[in-house]
Amino acid sequence: MEVKKREADLDTQTPRKRQRTHKGTGIEELPDDVIVDILSRMSIKDAVRTSVLSSRWRYLWMSMSVTLEFHDKDIATRKKFRAFVKHVLELYNRVDGLVIHFSNTRQKTESTAIDHWVYSAMLKQVKRFELDLSADCGFHCSYEFPSFVKLLTQFHRDKYRQFGSMRSSLRYLNGFVSLRTLKLVDVDIQDEMVQYFLDSCPCIEQLCIRASDATKHLRVVDPLPNLKELEISDCCNLESLEISATNLASCTYQGSEISLPFKKTRDPFELTLGGVFCKSFVYEPNKHSSYSAQLVKLVLNLQTEDVQRESIKRTIAPPEFHQFGSLKQLELNIVSKVGRSLLFFTSLIDASPLLHEFKLKIDYLVSRPWYLDYEIKSMIPFPEVTPEEAKRFRHKNLKVVKMVGYCGCLSEENFLVHLLKNSPSVETIFIDTDCDYYSDHWDNFVVMYRLRQDGKYPMIKPATREATLMDNDVSKQFDSRKCEETVKSRHYSMGNNKLWTQFDARIHARILRSRFPSPIKFVIT
Numbered sequence: 001m002e003v004k005k006r007e008a009d010l011d012t013q014t015p016r017k018r019q020r021t022h023k024g025t026g027i028e029e030l031p032d033d034v035i036v037d038i039l040s041r042m043s044i045k046d047a048v049r050t051s052v053l054s055s056r057w058r059y060l061w062m063s064m065s066v067t068l069e070f071h072d073k074d075i076a077t078r079k080k081f082r083a084f085v086k087h088v089l090e091l092y093n094r095v096d097g098l099v100i101h102f103s104n105t106r107q108k109t110e111s112t113a114i115d116h117w118v119y120s121a122m123l124k125q126v127k128r129f130e131l132d133l134s135a136d137c138g139f140h141c142s143y144e145f146p147s148f149v150k151l152l153t154q155f156h157r158d159k160y161r162q163f164g165s166m167r168s169s170l171r172y173l174n175g176f177v178s179l180r181t182l183k184l185v186d187v188d189i190q191d192e193m194v195q196y197f198l199d200s201c202p203c204i205e206q207l208c209i210r211a212s213d214a215t216k217h218l219r220v221v222d223p224l225p226n227l228k229e230l231e232i233s234d235c236c237n238l239e240s241l242e243i244s245a246t247n248l249a250s251c252t253y254q255g256s257e258i259s260l261p262f263k264k265t266r267d268p269f270e271l272t273l274g275g276v277f278c279k280s281f282v283y284e285p286n287k288h289s290s291y292s293a294q295l296v297k298l299v300l301n302l303q304t305e306d307v308q309r310e311s312i313k314r315t316i317a318p319p320e321f322h323q324f325g326s327l328k329q330l331e332l333n334i335v336s337k338v339g340r341s342l343l344f345f346t347s348l349i350d351a352s353p354l355l356h357e358f359k360l361k362i363d364y365l366v367s368r369p370w371y372l373d374y375e376i377k378s379m380i381p382f383p384e385v386t387p388e389e390a391k392r393f394r395h396k397n398l399k400v401v402k403m404v405g406y407c408g409c410l411s412e413e414n415f416l417v418h419l420l421k422n423s424p425s426v427e428t429i430f431i432d433t434d435c436d437y438y439s440d441h442w443d444n445f446v447v448m449y450r451l452r453q454d455g456k457y458p459m460i461k462p463a464t465r466e467a468t469l470m471d472n473d474v475s476k477q478f479d480s481r482k483c484e485e486t487v488k489s490r491h492y493s494m495g496n497n498k499l500w501t502q503f504d505a506r507i508h509a510r511i512l513r514s515r516f517p518s519p520i521k522f523v524i525t
Helices: 002-011 015-021 032-039 044-052 078-091 110-123 148-155 157-163 191-200 275-283 285-292 343-350 373-378 410-422 481-491 502-515
Strands: 065-071 094-101 128-132 181-185 206-210 217-221 229-233 240-244 250-254 262-264 269-274 295-302 329-337 357-367 400-404 428-432 435-439 446-451 521-524
Touching: 065 078, 078 094, 078 110, 094 110, 110 128, 110 148, 148 191, 191 206, 191 217, 250 275, 269 275, 275 285, 275 295, 329 343, 343 410, 357 410, 400 410, 410 502, 502 521
Parallel strands: 065 094, 094 128, 128 181, 181 206, 206 229, 217 240, 229 250, 240 262, 250 269, 269 295, 295 329, 329 357, 357 400, 400 428, 428 521
Antiparallel strands: 357 446, 435 446
């Protein structure tokens, strides 16, 4: 009973008296570094709240090591966004990562603010720096990453004057020495600056250069002891690329056809390809046999093309593939037209005897009433293969098949039936039907039946038959499914004037499932 009484007495004490009782004990005795480490394990919002505990705690949260992420869509105007980013960067002493998404940067006046973000990342010696300036409309902002001269002038003016040579003073430019991840999207960066990051950042693990018009010649060559992931995509002026990094585990290249870029890579190796180079990989496999044997995962992005400008001949069936001896995962992201045969891709599966998982993601082109059908067909990046021409094979290791963007048309059924007949080892099939109509081309000539993505708006509008549907013109007050289907049926047809919906796709998927009894498991979403 005495113990309970003492506990009760302690609980009924006034706050000031309790404070005197516990003075000199508990968390207040911990050094600042330990408290900051504790705060770093909390959310930024909760950590800031601790500033009201005492005068000692008031500024401790500013010493936390944090990753700051900013997105201009969360703030109304560019001016407010720039001011907000600047204010927050001034508050924090330790920043582990800085991620900034700043779209629609059409004005050259923005470059000063962006330069400041780069300098801040350098000054705070961040480990992760991501700068994404891409706009939804596809406009290239033409911002150029600061050159050596800019960086040296900003932070090392005295040393630069002392040594006189830019190259000899580079060793003092060590603000990014801790950098592990660098991702630049829609940022023009010169070749020598990319080389600087590779040479002067020994800890760098991930490097992404996407949509840089200034990048022309790149060499990603050892020694790069920690580089694990590399992406070079959509650099339209790239003329040469050499990759020789034995520790590189994953690489993404999307762009023009260049001479053999992969000189030496890790075994095993994961590869993602897109653009014209991807088509070369499919239609001219002999050019890539030196490294394709090391692949354990392959992702091919076969997007739309202009056949008149296409230099690679598309054959009815690709040549015999013998080099995918290690491949275990194959993912194809393709653009097609409803009803067009998909059997062309079974040859890739047959060429991968150890393949365990196959995924096919389809974006369907849907022609507008005034757009000629043959022009749509010319944009499809693969030839049609009839069931008679499709190769017969027997795959013993394929376990999982995934089809994303399924709408329930006959070509999808033919593909899955052919695959299952030739792959008796398949155990599970995933069919994803969560798609809708979205505008994908700026000229509004083509509509995609595709997965929902950020920045894509449904091509629906409660209007008359004669009304023209424009991008981003979706009225929230007309969102019923019935209204949407009525409007879509007035404007878009998908083969024989048939409109596929998610509901129809699920019905077709269930019918297909009934044709293949257990032990094959169908998962329909």
